[in-house]
Amino acid sequence: MTGRSGGAELEPIEPSPVVILVRPQMAENIGAVARAMGNGGLFHLRIVAPRDGWPLPRAWITGSGAHRILDNAQVFETVAEAVADLNRVFATCPRPRHIIKPVLTARGGAAEVVAAGQRGLKTGVLFGPERTGLDNDDIANADSLIRYDLNPDFMSLNLAQAVMVFGYEWWLARSPELPPRELQVNETAPATKGELDNFMAHLVRACDESGFLRNEQKRPGMVRNLRHFFTRGEVTRQELNTLHGIITEFSRRRG
Amino acid sequence: MTGRSGGAELEPIEPSPVVILVRPQMAENIGAVARAMGNGGLFHLRIVAPRDGWPLPRAWITGSGAHRILDNAQVFETVAEAVADLNRVFATCPRPRHIIKPVLTARGGAAEVVAAGQRGLKTGVLFGPERTGLDNDDIANADSLIRYDLNPDFMSLNLAQAVMVFGYEWWLARSPELPPRELQVNETAPATKGELDNFMAHLVRACDESGFLRNEQKRPGMVRNLRHFFTRGEVTRQELNTLHGIITEFSRRRG
Structure with missing residues (x-):
């Protein structure tokens, strides 16, 4: 160190x-x-x-x-x-x-x-x-x-x-004690909830088109779990852009 | 001493x-x-x-x-x-x-x-x-x-x-004299790093096949950022399985 x-x-x-x-x-x-x-x-x-x-x-x-x-x-x-x-x-x-x-x-x-x-x-x-x-x-x-x-x-x-x-x-x-846990925010800002919503819509649409969510009974739970996952780590705007790009690329090549 | x-x-x-x-x-x-x-x-x-x-x-x-x-x-x-x-x-x-x-x-x-x-x-x-x-x-x-x-x-x-x-x-x-911390217990176990590695390999392979990582100069940084993202939120084994499934589905339809 x-x-x-x-x-x-x-x-x-x-x-x-x-x-x-x-x-x-x-x-x-x-x-x-x-x-x-x-x-x-x-x-x-x-x-x-x-x-x-x-x-x-x-x-x-x-x-x-x-x-x-x-x-x-x-x-x-x-x-x-x-x-x-x-x-x-x-x-x-x-x-x-x-x-x-x-x-x-x-x-x-x-x-x-x-x-x-x-x-x-x-x-x-x-x-x-x-x-x-x-x-x-x-x-x-x-x-x-x-x-x-x-x-x-x-x-x-x-x-x-x-x-x-x-x-x-x-x-x-x-020294006044630092908070034990602090989020380091540098150049890349955490995404807003609206940006996350846009991404989730994009992901779910692509999953629907690919057939991944074809099971109607399981679909709501799976979408919810996906949202849980992408919410938990405090995704940044830059990461969302990358993930958007991946899905777009997957979809384009498929079409 | x-x-x-x-x-x-x-x-x-x-x-x-x-x-x-x-x-x-x-x-x-x-x-x-x-x-x-x-x-x-x-x-x-x-x-x-x-x-x-x-x-x-x-x-x-x-x-x-x-x-x-x-x-x-x-x-x-x-x-x-x-x-x-x-x-x-x-x-x-x-x-x-x-x-x-x-x-x-x-x-x-x-x-x-x-x-x-x-x-x-x-x-x-x-x-x-x-x-x-x-x-x-x-x-x-x-x-x-x-x-x-x-x-x-x-x-x-x-x-x-x-x-x-x-x-x-x-x-x-x-040692026990410290104030007890709140215990956070999930049903689903967090994935091991090996399981995460498997997933990352799967994701990167699919991204390569789709052409998403075609820019050789940017590729290492993009892969690293993806790994950062998927590491941060303490992904569970079940979520990894879902993500594997999504990528497999995306790849299959494309081929």
Whole structure:
């Protein structure tokens, strides 16, 4: 799935939560995180004690255009320093144990991040290292936990995927929800009922002439079912013209 | 973010939609897709015309434990073959143009997949190649489109991320705490894609014989538009039989 929009003009959409990667190991993953942040409209990236230092050129490769996010990333030595200016911190972790803090879903966490932002609070979300995840000391810096609702039989969630799911929910939480189903109407307009009636008359006339509707008893039901079918998919004017043409051609050759 | 659960015991959770990768290029991405599928509880993977053939050992590396999904992946030469036994097909694409089909969000699409599964229908979701995405011929095989609601200023969505977002929404859509959707039950079963293919072949043959498709330049576009139309309304088996009958009658009288 691709698109034409590059990342050259990525800008923060405020109030925008800070994504905080704690002790990330792979440059590729940091780049992939930046790309996922771009997809979700996130911008502020902080990196705590990256294993291989910073900057890492390979991150810019997997970042796939999200250069501005990587260019603006800040590095910290400890989680405490990375969250020092934030008002509310969330920690993503699969199975909190022995920790009494509110546990939110990704959707619920994103909603709280948006709500906090609307109150003028600065927020951040902690993501742990590959393999091990956040430890108890990391989590101690957070107000709330975020636990994703995903398949418990396969919890190995890639770092960039974890950021993707949060960014996706954040994007949805801050924008008025799209209708789940919308009809895409571009150049070709849906036909009017009158145009559909014309077409049905044409089709039925041709079916009569061909003998297809010769069974008088079944005829009304068959015509009705044909109309149901041609009505259901919201036929366009252009498609009706094509269908008219087919029937005309069939009839002409026959005659 | 990690966890202890490996993928050794991954099993399909039925009814489970088929993930169909169309002309994927990178083995790493196919593996990452399998991992994301495991996270979302998806299992059935089909691969259409993989650039570098199949199997590709590197996919098992990035699959990170989702071996059973890769072991059970099926390969097809064409999209039409890959969807032949499915009743409802969704295509993920960022910006459909010149195509009149229902456009759903990821959330709305996941809800429709779950609803279709509850009606006993087999479903599948098409994901296009890296960079280019699905082309119009691919999309012609789909009933509905899925367009993710994400940052329009950075549309470069990684293939595995696209599958992740869908799998995440599917997992949530099938869990019981969401409001129940209205179940739409028809007596007549929707046709499979294979049955629709048969009909399309019949129609196109008759159109060719009648001379309707004599313009060689316009022919591919016209055939594709016809397929779009007959795909859109979820045609039933009974309706297809009627349409077959009409064409047969038209052809017979002509000859």
